[in-house]
Each structure stands twice: as structure tokens, then as C-alpha cells.
Amino acid sequence: MYGRAGGMRMRDATKSDALARVRRMQGQLRGISRMIEEDAYCIDVLTQLQAVSAASDAVGLKLLDDHVRTCVADAVRSDDGSDKLDELTAAVRRFARR
DSSP: OOOOGGGGGOOHHHHHHHHHHHHHHHHHHHHHHHHHHTTTTOOOOOOHHHHHHHHHHHHHHHHHHHHHHIIIIIHHTTTHHHHHHHHHHHHHHHTTTT
């Protein structure tokens, strides 16, 4: 159950939910591509792009939540949390820049 750098992998429920959401986004992106090819109304394309962006943010927040509840919590319980907290802070900064 451990992933990169000895950290825990995401929970199975999170993984299946994230995969389902990403697959939906892939479908949305294919639809947007078709809309652009077919010269769809710009506002309609922008609306769909915003929907994909919101879906992407939701997946990111779900993964951050899972990371805190697994990897970070485990590291803090084992008194080895400083590096994980630094890693989490950097991830939140990257995510918040958008």
C-alpha cells in the first residue's frame, strides 16, 4: 500500500472515484474538441471548458484530502511528519496558484 518515496498510496475508494471523474473529463474534452472543429458558439465552448476546469479542481481536492488522511496522518503519527507537511504545503501552493 505504499507509493512513491515510501508514502502510502491513495485509498481504493478515492482511486476509483478519481478515475471515474477523469474519464468523464476525457469525454468532456473530446466533446469540446468536436465543438471547436464544428465552430460552436464561443460561449458554449467556454462554458464546457469551465466545467472541465471545475471537475479537475474537484479531483485535485479529493486527492489532497486523501493524501492528508493517509500519508500525512501516518507520518505525523510516527513522529516523522515534518517532511510530509512540507510536501503538503508545497502541493497546496501549486494547487492554489491556479
